[in-house]
Amino acid sequence: MAISVVDIIFAAIGVFLLRQLTRARPPAPYPPGPRAYPFIGNLLDMPTQQEWKLFSQWGQVWGDIMSVNVLGQTMVILNSPKLAVDMLERKSSIYSDRPTLTMGGEIVGWKNTLVLTGYGDRFRSIRKMFHSVIGTKALTTQFLPVEERETRRFLKRVLSKPEEIAEHIRWTAGSIILQIAYGYIVKDEADPIVDIVEKATEQFSLATAPGAFLVDIIPALRHIPDWVPGAGWKKKAANWGKTLNDMTNVPLDFVKRQIAAGIAPPSFTQSLLEGGDVVPEEETTIKWAAASLYSGGADTTVSAIYTFYLAMTLYPEAQKRAHAEIDAVIGCDRLPTFADREHLPYVEALVKEVLRWNPVTPLGVPHRVTEDDVHEGYYIPKGSLVIANIWQILHDPRTYSNPLEFDPGRFLKAEPEEDPRSFCFGFGRRICPGMNLADASIFISCAMSLAAFDIAKVVDASGNVLEPVLDNTSGTISHPKPFPCSIKPRSPKAEALIRSIE
Template sequence: MPVSVVTFLDLCLAVLGLYLLKRLLETRHKLPPGPKGYPVVGNLLDMPTENSWSIFGQWGDMYGDICSVTVLGQTFVILNSATAAFEILDRKSSIYSDRPVMPFGGELVGWKNTLVLLPYGDRFRRYRKLFHSLIGSQATMKQYYPAEELETKRFLRRILMKPDDLQRHIRKTAGAVILRISHGYEVKESNDPFVQLADLATEQFSVATAPGQFLVDSIPALRHVPDWFPGAGFKRTAKAWASTLLEMVEQPHSFVKQQIASGTATKSFSSSFLESKQLTEEEEFDLKWSAASLYSGAADTIVSAIYTFFLAMTLYPEVARKAQAEIDSVVGNDRLPTFADRPHLPFLEAVVKETFRWNVVTPLAVPHRASQDDYHNGFYIPKGALVIPNIWKMTHDERMYSNPMEFKPERFLSVDGHTPEPEPSATVFGFGRRICPGMHLADVSVFISCAMSLAVFDITKSVENGIVIEPVNERTNGTISHPKQFQCTVKPRSLKAATLIQAED
């Protein structure tokens, strides 16, 4: 056979071999499906900046429960079903418990020191241990029931006096409960500096960690540009927000130390550890940032959920009436509900569950990070990929929830042979080793607020000049999402109810 023919055949076989190898590698390293991107930038232009959870949910409908995009070389894997999230984030939690490095919110602002963005490792486990000893179960939460009931009574009183400031009252009460638990601090009735500081910091956190808000998160090298460089305004913003965060951490901690020195400290998360022994510098660092994590991790969850409850009662008056009838039959009209009544209020319990499901507080949670290469159902998830559980999609999945856009507490009750729909607590508080440590605190805070509010108030649509004001269920953007401000009317159900509200603590 002529040499030229052999050379040609060898060349053809080599080309065929390279082609087959390429196809084999492509098959083996097949990312989950998703929108087709562009060279270099990938899916940069596809990434939404508003209502991301809704857009990601549409991708789920188009590409499946597990889909992906790549932005400037960074892979994002989006999980649009609870099944996919449990299989990946729970069953493979050893791989997916890490957090991404967030150049803006984590590194430049400093939220990397709080539990929500803390890398998985020894410090993370120490934080979790501290939290578990404080609020890690319903049993440990019982010691805080009196404080929860007391602050909620004060919440009712504030609404009675100034019903138009509902959102501010909710935020103040959430801050009062958490600061009492974390630092033994009793908030001032107006313009409390610690509440204002913590609210500002958590508001900044929501923006600082939202996907697509800051270009430096996609191009980390930008963090090294000089502050004076054109377009470097994000660095000045980060410095201002870092200062706010540090004050939120240091000021309440210093308050506790001063109270201990003067012998006037009340029992709290911080005082218990500071008084137990002489802490090392590292232990004190862990303590004060853990205490700050409690506020940043639970306060906005409580605020968003309770505001959602008032919106739902405004839009679904029949639900409010049914819950009030149950409360009246169990509690009566001569006292306010307490936690002791909870086992006897199944419909109200369902209202609380539906509140967390209907308008989920963290629609996309905070991304997990793959710590090694993984293959799942034939898809390749590379090391360093950011895995985003689309909790909003999971809690509005028509395969799991009937008429998911409606507020229907009955979905969680076993009535007339109806099989209850899945508990939202399995998804709304996160997955794997990253389940929200404040979930029990949020649960009890929302329950007692719902119970006491319905016991004494009627919540209805506002009427101006004879025209009914129809609230719209719209959400704010950010890692932590709230209902956008709406109007409603909150009035005592009776003179007796008003008397109960005004009774001494």
């Protein structure tokens, strides 16, 4: 007899009730939170868009540590930097696992990338690979020429078609990471590998968004037939899985062909494949490590640099001050380089403020606790999902003055405010391994763009100013929604400098 959706739902209810009846009395109270209802818990309370904002509102009612329950799954939300550090870093031995995400991880296949790999031997193997190639600032210096060269090409593309700024940012981020990860030189126009990776990373954000798919809450739904009404998500998952498969295999095959021909340029993948005898299992790990580098690093820089252009449109005084510093230190006869970074303190502060003001991953990726814990008098049961509300942490008025304002000067005070890079790249053993590359890419893009362009609000033919709105997409990785902006060379000399780029 065929199993129906109703059968699956009733089975899930039965399992939940059995767990409730057999559950031992906890040693301490759960963190506070909104009232839960029988069986469904807080299912009806959970937001489906920009979850970080509601979690921040809840934090004002329930405190810096709070919890909700969704169909028996405990979710602990941390709304302060102290709690995030105390739990996710100082207790990282039990707070470094990842949850099983049925849609994005198990069905689509993202569980093989570092961001969703469970804490264990495979996780440590991938981390070791990253550390051996890009784990320190010193190691990443070998890739800085790529960052500078591709960012100069970015300026030329923006000069040609400023209205396509979002596409230029994404193309450049893809070009940089593909060279670093695979030694692959991106085509000037539409590039098939860039297209694949862009599509896959967008799908990752959608597939892993909290609460986006019911199958993440009721995993047994993955077994329902494709023809059942409401099962259209299964076709979507199959298409997304194919895209992910192409994203990992196509560039890997490119590197292997280059190595076989003896013409492979230096890259993350090349260095690992040619580092000794590589068995098939190790090659698979290398493949997913490289995919992790691309899928994480590229989308981080895309969102941050687009945020930079939005901030410069909305805050002309900050741009004016950055222009003055670049003119005084660099002059107008060349573009900034990484060698100039230590001499550009305001531009450095501006980069920090870009990362703080509009964080790329507002909720990060949930951690999973592997042992029962009691923290600050609250019980955190084994298997709980622990979410650091990075957006709230970076907008907490106890840490940042006027947190909704874009103010690079906050980092130049006699007592600077907290460096957002301590939080925005993750916590503990789950800090983004490509953070040094991402930080370098964001800096050089901001510095060169400031040297080359005036970024301003658009004025239409009737003289009306088109005001950009700060609004973001939902998902694990959040991007500013499209906004109007005017991008013009700062001077005829700046335009000539850009046009001279090869």
